[in-house]
Structures are given as C-alpha cells and as structure tokens.
Amino acid sequence: MWWLLSYLRTETPMTFEGKDHITTLEGQKVDVSRGPAAAFVAIKHLGTNGGGFFGANSAHPLENPNYLTNMTEMVTQMIIPFALVFALGFYLKKRKLSWTIFTVMTIGFLALTVPTIINETNGNPLITQMGADHHLGALEGKEIRFGSAASAYWSIATTVISTGSVNAMHDSMMPLSGMNQMLAMMINCFYGGCGVGILNYFIFIILAVFMSGLMVGRTPEFMGKKIEAKEMKIAMIVALFHPFLILVGTALTAYFPEFGAKTLNNPSFHGFSEMLYEFTSSSANNGSGFEGLGDNTPWWNISTGIILLFSRFIPIIGPIAIAGCLAQKKYIPESSGTLKTDTATFGFMTLAVILLIAALSFFPALTLGPIAEQLQYFSK
Secondary structure, X not given: OHHHHHHHHOOOOEOXXXXXXXXXXXXXXXXXXXXXXXXXXXXXXXXXXXXXXXXXXXHOOOOOOXXXXXXXXXXXXXXXXXXXXXXXXXXXXXXXXHXXXXXXXHHHHHHHHHHHHHHHHHOOHXXXXXXXXXXXXXXXXXXXXXXXXXXXHHHHHHHHOOOOOOOEXXXXXXXXXXXXXXXXXXXXXXXXXXXXXXXXXXXXXXXXXXXXXXXXXXXXEEOOEEOOHHHHHHHHHHHHHHHHHHHHHHHHHHHOOOOOHHHOOOOHHHHHXXXXXXXXXXXXXXXXXXXXXOOOOHHHHHHHHXXXXXXXXXXXXXXXXXHHXXXXXXXXXXXXXOOOOOOHHXXXXXXXXXXXXXXXXXXXXXXXXXXXXXXXXXXX
C-alpha cells in the first residue's frame, strides 16, 4: 500500500525496484532509491540499531542532508543511554551514584573523542608534506557538508553508544582515530546502548569494589550486600569473555589466508585493523566496520554471527546471576566502615579498573594494527 501511494504521488517515473528516475541540473539521469527513510533514521538512533535505509547510512544526503540534521541525529542516539544512567539513580534513590557513574563515563568518552577530533582536523602529515592545506583536515571518506570535526565526533559517539551508524567512512580515518573507535567498543561501558553501558559498568563496579576492599582492608560491599568469591568469578568471566571473542576471532582469521588476507582491501597493519575492527564491532553489537573489508563471505558471516550471539547473552546472564547471588544475602546497613561507591575516589578507582583490563587485554593487538600504522608516519 505504501509503495502504491508513493507511486501515485510521484511526478517522475518510478521503477519496480523502488527507484525514481531523476534528471539532475547537469542533465544527467540517475536512479534514486525512495522509501520510509525517516522511520529508519528514527529507529536506528533511538533504538541504537544503526541500520539505515540507504547503504551509505547517515552519509547519504536523503538520510542526513545538512549540518542541522547531523547534530540532531548525534543528540538522539545519545539521549536514551544518558537518561538510563539517571533513571538508575532515581529508582535506587541513589542519585549521587548515578552522577558518579555518568562522570566516569563522560571522562572516558572525552578521552576518546578529543584526540580523534584533533587527529582528523590536523589531517594526514604525509599529505601535508605534499603541499595540501592541513587546515582542511583528513577529508578522505568524509562528507564536505559535515567536515572533519563533526565526522570525528560522530565516529566516537556511534562506537561508544553502540549505534553503529556512520556519517563518514571509518576505514579512511587516521590510524589512532580508528584505534579510539575500537577502544570505545572494546571497553563497551561508556554510556553504551539502551542499558548496555550500565550493564557492563555494573561488572566493573563489582571488580572495583572487591579490589578496593582488599586494598583498604574493608569488607567489599555494594548496595548493602557483600561481594565475595562467587560474584568475583562471574564478573571476571564476563569481563574477559568480551576480549576473548574478539582476539580469538581475529587470530583465527589472520592465521588462515583464505579467511583473512584474501578478503582485505589493505595490506600490512591497516589490513589487520580491518579484521580487528570487524570482530570488535560484532562483539560490541555495533554494526559499523572498516568498509574496505570484503566481509560478505561464509566465514565472516558465520564467525561474526556466532560472536554476536555469545557477546550479547553472556553479558546479560552474568549480571543477572550476580544479582541473584546478592539477593540471597542478608542486607548489611551502611556504617563508618562501609566502602562508599558514590564518591569521586571510587569513581576514579572504577575508571582505573576499566582502563587496566582494556589495556592488558587489547594493547598487544592494537600495537599490531593502528599503533604500528601510526608509527609509519613518523618513520617517513
């Protein structure tokens, strides 16, 4: 019915493939897809789905025509994850805790966003040496109507929030920008999707509470319940399962040439980054990718599909199991010896635990990809 109404309303011939024949101002004839694009844009951002109506996603002018719509889409994909952090504090009647969590997430987000914007606005130093204007930034793979800064910001927003939508090609960005995009998905708890950030952050709170209690000689407690060995084991399994899926998938693909090397668009370090990004995006339920990778093969479809299933259910089952264990324990009223979890000190401790686990898990792999590629620029 929708297709029929669209056909009757259009003033240009419409094909049965859902495309209109358009004659441009230059006199060229092109086929333009049409359909419920606006509905898809709303769903992909508010639901953190990321799949746009057009293949170019929000780089397409019919999904994201100007700078105003670009800003609107960036705000909408972040607003629900923001709100859920404060909803947690509201329902627990611990608003100070929600502000602590939000502050840590914001610090992590800015630590990834600011360097990425600087990298993209400064541009490629090798191209600058050839006489290009570095003030324009790195424009390959970006829409001129958005520019380098807005594209860089979007790339971190979409990987931190797990939206997966793009307004520029991540594969064309500077190596360290690609690394920050991967780190956003590897950490996977700075805001996150609709509740995903809080779910993963809860695991890091459990780890931070236990480690802090051991360091200061206090009984590890959270929400009036003791954190003991059983909860710690579950938390560690969940925290390490995410890097396990990413690194094992990347290693297997790199080992077998028919799976990895033959599907790459770029050799050497950037080719490795393409594979690492693909599995990172799958494990974080993101959906974006380094689009130079030829990932429409049985290996990529099956392997990333398996990782997608495991990486979604284990992080849900683990926190529920921890909550079940804590629910069976006796409530301990807060006292002077209780380790407070809504202070700046504990927030800093949680951030340190997040960065420590991420660094130990992913730094060797990142060294083989984006870091090594960036070092090439200094050697030339």
